[in-house]
Amino acid sequence: MIQTDPKTAQPDAVVFDIGNVLIRWQPEEQYDQWIGPDRRRQMFGAVDLHAMNDRIDRGEGFRQVIDETAEANTDFRTEILMWHDRWLDLAQPAISLSVKTLHALKARNVPVFALSNFGRETFELAKTKFDFLSDFDRPYISGHMGVIKPDARIYEMVEADCGVTPDGLLFVDDRADNIAAAAQRGWRTHHFVSPEQWADHIIGLGLIEGSDL
Template identity: 60%
Template structure:
């Protein structure tokens, strides 16, 4: 029996598509060249592990002077990368909360970036518990982060229903015995919540 629903945030509640931002700002050709030259997602993983956001991004910019201005955009224009909210997912979060189902967040998110996001996305304050990798010092899909969630919330793995858009994150949770749902859009997750008896069809709209 599900006792808590756990949401990833990026691409579940907030779209996270940096490539789309750069395609718009510098064009697809230059964006592809930059992402081929620099592993910007690996850079972001450092932030998600707790390193200081501006320090990491500006150090990467300094190490790649030919792309320095573009790399600094990752920090300076971050809210333009992390947008928009996925409204149906937010409604599902609110519906679960209103029916008394505990809702947790388990997210790869930096300390400073989460602070930037909170005022813009008020639903980030709705969660009963928030597991933010930047504060935990470990990221998905490493097993330890799931273990830390279990230790803190006190629920059995089988009582947790977790949705995430990345298969590797889902696989790691499944390996620990969590119930899981690969997020491919809010409509599919809404159906899963109805099937689990956690929401009515009307509440899941």
């Protein structure tokens, strides 16, 4: 295991969440454009689509889960099927400055990992649109791991595989519960609010310089 002094040493690796850190993920906003806010509010109030997506992120079949949900909620069948058929329109656009931080870290030979709640099939689909998703040194994708954040098990699996001690990992995520779970294990964390704050944070740590971006 790589040993670090948390008081003085830089992180040994940076761990990126993907949704709302590298790629914008706001399904409600997309559905507002597709079917209008009123219909969208009715659908999201009647059907827990985020719980549906959690099933996909845990590794269940993309098409199977959405078809099953659509058939169980026939009043919104057509709209629910859009989650599958227009998925690449749900996950967009890339957050440009965050992507630049990923590439800047790699250019300085800082290992970069992904730790993301993402389905097996949806991650492969996303890689066809976003080339940078193939740039991670180690991608930890929940659909392949069978567990989602913030379950402690997913962080344990990362630690066991990557060979970096918890205090050597710097984890950036937009969700406070995911950050808290990592921090409980001794990971360094940054709660993502904006790409500018994130860039300033890693510049302040000396991992990159402003001129890298």
